[in-house]
Amino acid sequence: MTYEELLELGETVGTQSRGLSQEQISLLPISKYKRGFFSRRKSRDERCVICQMEYKRGDRRMTLPCNHMYHAGCGAKWLCINKACPICYTEVFVDASKRVKSNH
Numbered sequence: 001m002t003y004e005e006l007l008e009l010g011e012t013v014g015t016q017s018r019g020l021s022q023e024q025i026s027l028l029p030i031s032k033y034k035r036g037f038f039s040r041r042k043s044r045d046e047r048c049v050i051c052q053m054e055y056k057r058g059d060r061r062m063t064l065p066c067n068h069m070y071h072a073g074c075g076a077k078w079l080c081i082n083k084a085c086p087i088c089y090t091e092v093f094v095d096a097s098k099r100v101k102s103n104h
């Protein structure tokens with residue numbers, strides 16, 4: 001799916017949000033990509049399925065609870081539209097209670 005198609009999909013879905021809120025998305029863990037010692041073989045994990053680009057060193061990646069990874073930016077755009085993981089269709093559930101509470 002291209003980015004344009006993704007945006008179109010978002011428009012047809014409309015404002016009735018089926019995705020996550022920005023706040024929920026911000027709770028997902030982000031890590032920087034660095035090529036691991038064991039990644040001599042090319043695996044599917046080496047590229048982001050949303051934009052089809054290979055990860056570059058230093059790219060920020062978002063890890064979903066199902067352990068699939070995407071660029072932080074691509075994942076955020078996707079999850080705004082659809083809260084299911086684009087690879088395994090597992091719904092992303094964000095536990096908002098993990099958030100540090102500051103109301104005291």
Ligand SMILES: [Zn+2]
Nearest residue numbers: 048051071074
């Ligand atoms: Zn991407």
Ligand SMILES: [Zn+2]
Nearest residue numbers: 066068085088
């Ligand atoms: Zn997944």
